[in-house]
Amino acid sequence: MRLLFLGDVVGRAGREAVIAALPRLRARLGAEFVVVNAENAAHGFGLTPEIGRALFAAGADVLTLGNHAWDRREIIPYIEGEPRLLRPLNYPPGTPGRGAGVFAAGARKVLVANVMGRLFMEALDCPFQATRALFATHGLGRTVDAALIDVHAEASSEKQAFAHSFDGRASLIVGTHTHVPSADARILPGGTAFQTDAGMCGDYDSVIGMQKAAAAARFWKRLPGERLAPAEGEAAICGVFVETDDATGLALRIAPVRQGGGLSEAMPEGV
Amino acid sequence: MRLLFLGDVVGRAGREAVIAALPRLRARLGAEFVVVNAENAAHGFGLTPEIGRALFAAGADVLTLGNHAWDRREIIPYIEGEPRLLRPLNYPPGTPGRGAGVFAAGARKVLVANVMGRLFMEALDCPFQATRALFATHGLGRTVDAALIDVHAEASSEKQAFAHSFDGRASLIVGTHTHVPSADARILPGGTAFQTDAGMCGDYDSVIGMQKAAAAARFWKRLPGERLAPAEGEAAICGVFVETDDATGLALRIAPVRQGGGLSEAMPEGV
Amino acid sequence: MRLLFLGDVVGRAGREAVIAALPRLRARLGAEFVVVNAENAAHGFGLTPEIGRALFAAGADVLTLGNHAWDRREIIPYIEGEPRLLRPLNYPPGTPGRGAGVFAAGARKVLVANVMGRLFMEALDCPFQATRALFATHGLGRTVDAALIDVHAEASSEKQAFAHSFDGRASLIVGTHTHVPSADARILPGGTAFQTDAGMCGDYDSVIGMQKAAAAARFWKRLPGERLAPAEGEAAICGVFVETDDATGLALRIAPVRQGGGLSEAMPEGV
Amino acid sequence: MRLLFLGDVVGRAGREAVIAALPRLRARLGAEFVVVNAENAAHGFGLTPEIGRALFAAGADVLTLGNHAWDRREIIPYIEGEPRLLRPLNYPPGTPGRGAGVFAAGARKVLVANVMGRLFMEALDCPFQATRALFATHGLGRTVDAALIDVHAEASSEKQAFAHSFDGRASLIVGTHTHVPSADARILPGGTAFQTDAGMCGDYDSVIGMQKAAAAARFWKRLPGERLAPAEGEAAICGVFVETDDATGLALRIAPVRQGGGLSEAMPEGV
């Protein structure tokens, strides 16, 4: 089965690039299931229902979020009625929305989860325990045909510890949040494909997607600065492509996807 | 001028790979100046004089450090007498060693600095101000022919803000510390080559170079665990190659370097 | 019912002062139940079985811990067999020891818990949820006659938010960890006695109980310094005294206890 | 000489209590110089020029700030023309306003500084080095008759390390920011009076001055909550009184000041 994951979509530049490219990219890659992290799609901070609908319409099967999940409050009533939109699984009991779901891809079932790290991030319940509980009820190659986890975390150590902890139980574990694609796509010994970070879909001539001058000023000064706004140059689309073994749900190959925006291009061979 | 930078060398696997590969890599790339981050070369924590000498002997012109600079105390007397070994520039006044230096590469002069970020790291003086002061006395294309800054930092935002702040004043600004190579090598509008993180030289079947089981246990448990030790499988060598314009010191091209250890290979075209 | 709580015992100075004073203090106050935070009793870092036994022998009914719980590994087998020694309740599932217990004080039953905050501290499961679960099975004035919670946390905001959240369900909620007694002892509107921090039992001519020069050097320098060791001057004993209503378990009065060591003395009136 | 320092004034309750009480308190204590931390005076976040003027009119000689210095932007033009208002000394070069000043108190001169800690706070230049530089130009008992430093910091360890580092060079070093008065007022061996935290002037039936329900909800949930607003019950006034030796500028006595708001009352003896 062919899966495509795209990293944090940032602002207008990022979402317009994704919306424009996704139909053709999906076809070119033969992707049967597409997950997009949308936590920064609305002006860099959060997601609106309207933008969520546009991303679904462009070909995303599931959208994930992260620490910016609720930056736009209007997403809260929307997520209650939209099971294809996931917020971090390890948010406190009682949080609106869902952190994981099983979705149909034709005759196949795909488990998707969004889980958030804790190192250098907010205080949350343990993402490792939450994921262990999730896999106690979903078995790759048994109850689901593929499993994709978006681990939204700052520290490379936490993302890698997470991936090794669940190696063999997911098709793909992919990091998000740093807004920089890592060049370490690989299949772990247990058969799970992994990349420390998918990178963002946004304008890289920026500070993690935001306009350079205002963002840099925050490191130079301790003053209320200009508001941060997304950079508006040409966006790169960054993500990860995985092909799974239908018998086991494990990964047969992983390849980074990078297109446009001044980054070096990357596309799976033979597509 | 051709510059090669290699990211954090981790443990025996990392340093033996670098020592074995560097002579040939240097020749193949025609690299005239080589900088290696060695903060994890001694069993994952710090650097010893003996390992420092071995890395110089293998072809490193300058070694940089980071938050693990003093993990091995015997490096302190050594650094006092070894100007080619740099510790973070923005360490407090009175800290042994130097944070920057100008080094000869044949008839050319290369400025190298090691500077440390603050976001999610220790309390330090401002790396931006320290670097501004450095460039007040060293002008690229005027007093030095090339300038390379290793910005040792956790957050992608801080590294990118730093790079944009000094775009046009350095040949290469390259991040270290996350131990994951980023796939965003590019030349910024002002002519400075940049990659958010060089990645480590070490065994990637690990948690940032350390053995998986013990490192992952730290995220699952709050108990004194096994000591962390470097992973000992085949190491990947990760770094960045830059070619500069001799007239200006600015970058003409940047290319990631990745070799061995199960990562996808990357080498500049035409070498 | 009369309860006495003593804050973090630091090193030899702290524990010798507590061991010497506790029998008389207990008698003078008519304290029927005594809880002591012992996380720093062993040379400032952790607790040994031997020191634990000495504190029990001197009159402590229960000992609590905190982020230094496991600094001395020999406490781990000891805690397994010693229900009177409590480690943080919200440590991960599978952690040795217990985080709460119900203890006999003559014919009465006292619930004691040790819970750890997260703000500026380690990643842990939610202390608020853990405590909510605890009170779901223990009702003050119904299943237990008194309830005392040691909330080991850095931030005053988290300790106060915690206290208000459980106001009316505990006899005493008292903070530990900052090693400084707060002067805000009061009974909250719901009847729970509260003091943001009990303060340490140790030598205050120090940096939170550790020798001044080495501890201050860590703020001035980024170098491997002298090892920290507890200050050895006269220790102050710091804690909180509470008298409860036997019918409800709620607090009738709270008074700080401070004795010796150069701090202003404080003792409940009429004792 | 008699000095009075009042801790973080929080919101309307805090500032109205201070404005009402200060004239009489000043007279009762015979205070010749009064410093008030005003970083939370405007609805809990920052200070407005109008509130600043009201505090000066009520008897404050100098106002200090902290991490909330710029929460109200209109204070920035005001501070440029008001030398009696101090922001953190170790803010970056180029920051508006001043971090220290020498002020006349009759025929005497008083040095006042506001300096900010770094542990668990923002990235700033070293407060220890900044203060060392300050004392290189101002000598207690030589160029100034008294010196008072408000060290605005989270961690008790940093505040105590700071106090010991400058023991003998200031009349009073007093912490702010935790919004809880510490019960550890004392004169250090070198003659500097010290209290780890002055406590806030505000309503203590709150979470550090803010309304309980909304503030506690932030620890229970990860959702955009109600906005925080200051608690509006009766405020306690919290501070520190110091009497100095006119010959040396060192402290002869220190006494906590607490008045109203349900905290235990404290006032220097004999006033």
Ligand SMILES: [Fe+2]
């Ligand atoms: Fe993001």
Ligand SMILES: [Fe+2]
């Ligand atoms: Fe994020």
Ligand SMILES: [Fe+2]
């Ligand atoms: Fe490193």
Ligand SMILES: [Fe+2]
């Ligand atoms: Fe590092």
Ligand SMILES: [Fe+2]
């Ligand atoms: Fe402690």
Ligand SMILES: [Fe+2]
């Ligand atoms: Fe502690």
Ligand SMILES: [Fe+2]
């Ligand atoms: Fe404050």
Ligand SMILES: [Fe+2]
């Ligand atoms: Fe503050």
